[in-house]
Each structure stands twice: as C-alpha cells, then as structure tokens.
Amino acid sequence: MGASTEDILRAAAPLIELALAEDIGPGDATSEATLPAELTVEARILAKANGVVAGLPIVEAVLRRVEPRLEVTALARDGDQVAPGQVVMTVRGPARGMLAAERTALNFLQHLSGIATLTRAFVEAVAGTRAVILDTRKTHPGYRVLEKYAVRMGGGQNHRMGLHDMLLVKDNHIAAAGSLTAAVRQARAAYPQLACEVEVKTLEELREALALDVQRIMLDNMGLEMMRAAVEETAGRVALEASGNMSLARVAAVAATGVDFISVGAITHSAPALDFSMDVETGRAG
Numbered sequence: 001m002g003a004s005t006e007d008i009l010r011a012a013a014p015l016i017e018l019a020l021a022e023d024i025g026p027g028d029a030t031s032e033a034t035l036p037a038e039l040t041v042e043a044r045i046l047a048k049a050n051g052v053v054a055g056l057p058i059v060e061a062v063l064r065r066v067e068p069r070l071e072v073t074a075l076a077r078d079g080d081q082v083a084p085g086q087v088v089m090t091v092r093g094p095a096r097g098m099l100a101a102e103r104t105a106l107n108f109l110q111h112l113s114g115i116a117t118l119t120r121a122f123v124e125a126v127a128g129t130r131a132v133i134l135d136t137r138k139t140h141p142g143y144r145v146l147e148k149y150a151v152r153m154g155g156g157q158n159h160r161m162g163l164h165d166m167l168l169v170k171d172n173h174i175a176a177a178g179s180l181t182a183a184v185r186q187a188r189a190a191y192p193q194l195a196c197e198v199e200v201k202t203l204e205e206l207r208e209a210l211a212l213d214v215q216r217i218m219l220d221n222m223g224l225e226m227m228r229a230a231v232e233e234t235a236g237r238v239a240l241e242a243s244g245n246m247s248l249a250r251v252a253a254v255a256a257t258g259v260d261f262i263s264v265g266a267i268t269h270s271a272p273a274l275d276f277s278m279d280v281e282t283g284r285a286g
Contacts, residue, residue, distance in 0.1 A: 028100040112146060203229060
C-alpha cells in the first residue's frame with residue numbers, strides 16, 4: 001500500500017489549503033507590520049526531542065505554497081531517527097512568507113513525526129518475534145493517507161485503507177447477519193476479489209472461522225492464554241491478528257504468543273507530537 005511522494009503531496013494538498021486558510025486568513029498581520037517586504041532571512045528547522053521524522057516533503061510544500069521564492073533544503077529523510085538539536089531542513093528567502101507558513105508547516109511535521117515515533121517504539125518492542133505492527137482506521141478525518149504514510153516511516157505496515165479495499169467481518173456484521181458463517185459467506189459471495197478477515201472473540205468462533213474461506217482472523221480483546229491457544233490451534237493455516245486496547249506495556253507479551261500481526265489504534269489516534277522549531281539565523285535587506 002506504499003504511496004509515492006507525489007501521492008502523499010496530492011493527499012496533503014487540500015489539507016494544506018484548509019490549514020493555511022484558517023491560520024493566515026487575509027494575511028499575517030504581525031509579519032506584515034514588523035518586517036520589510038524585501039527582508040530575506042535564513043532559518044533552520046530542528047528537532048527538539050528524540051524521534052523519527054516524517055512529513056518533510058509536506059513542510060516544503062507548505063513553505064512553497066505560501067512563498068514560492070523560498071529555497072528549501074532537506075538535511076534528513078522521512079524515516080530517519082533524529083536527536084535534539086538536529087537540523088532537518090534549512091530555509092532561505094522572504095521573511096514574511098517564511099514566517100506566515102511556519103506554524104502550518106510545523107504542525108504537519110510534528111503530528112506525522114509523532115506517529116512515526118510511536119510506531120517505531122511499538123516495532124522495537126516486538127523485535128525478534130514474527131509479529132508485524134499494523135495501523136487501523138482510527139485516523140483523523142482527512143488525514144488517513146498521511147497518517148498511514150507516517151506509520152510506514154516508523155516501520156509499521158498498513159491495514160486496509162478503508163471499507164472498500166478489504167473485507168473485515170466484525171461483531172456487528174455477525175450479529176446482523178445471524179451468524180459468523182453467514183456473514184462471511186455473504187461477504188465472500190458479493191466480493192470474491194477482496195481479501196477477507198473475520199473477527200472472533202472465543203476459541204469456538206475461531207474454529208468456526210477456520211472452516212471458512214478467510215485470509216486472516218482477528219483475535220479481538222483476547223487474553224494472552226487464549227491467544228496462545230488460538231495460535232496453537234490455528235497451526236499456521238491462517239494469519240492471526242491480535243487487536244484491542246494494545247499498549248507498549250503489553251505488546252511484547254502479545255507478540256510472544258506467536259500471532260502474525262498486532263493492530264494498534266493508538267499509533268494514529270493518540271500519538272503525541274514530536275517537537276520541532278524553526279529558528280531564524282540571519283536576516284538582510286533583499
């Protein structure tokens with residue numbers, strides 16, 4: 001599901017427009033009042049904490065959208081580990097445009113880098129096991145492509161993008177259809193070209209799912225002992241995904257049960273921002 005830089009920038013474009021409209025509005029009053037129009041400055045964007053950077057192409061897009069004359073040089077790449085004080089980008093050009101774009105650019109960078117950083121922590125916590133860290137659809141509206149990109153920059157993998165590209169038969173589908181078997185069979189009949197996953201909560205439901213045409217089974221909110229039993233009973237016939245209230249404190253123990261995937265909603269819906277700043281170094285009349 002890896003998107004190119006062009007895909008990421010295309011997804012970011014309407015968000016950039018929205019963000020700039022709400023922040024700048026009719027103009028940056030402070031910069032226009034205090035800075036001569038011809039003033040040129042040089043600035044550095046630097047990390048203020050340890051983490052994983054993500055979103056540098058979007059930062060450049062924001063800066064150039066506000067002031068096309070800005071010269072932007074990236075000194076790091078998305079996915080890189082960064083340390084406090086490390087310069088990830090330099091910017092040179094008209095001061096008014098640079099400062100007008102600053103907050104919007106940093107908002108994107110801090111949010112996406114926070115997701116990449118938290119994802120990397122989960123990935124490192126399960127190192128040495130077979131488990132792959134997945135994201136979920138618990139993303140901020142409009143930001144899904146960007147947030148799932150940030151997950152990949154942190155070393156995780158993407159689950160489905162939306163409701164359209166994979167079948168995931170969950171508890172409410174099962175309840176509405178009357179049974180797990182009925183729900184899966186109806187889904188497979190309607191969309192045979194899509195991969196199918198089904199959610200189970202008990203070993204009895206697992207056994208029912210194993211008899212069906214599914215590519216993955218989600219073990220929903222199971223305890224460690226039940227997950228280990230599910231892995232043993234499945235014996236590699238179908239990929240197993242652990243899901244439900246996953247935390248850094250618990251994820252290593254979950255991975256040790258032998259599941260193939262662990263989905264973590266927190267990496268997108270609750271990742272703290274990774275702090276960056278833009279510091280103006282020099283200025284001169286243009």
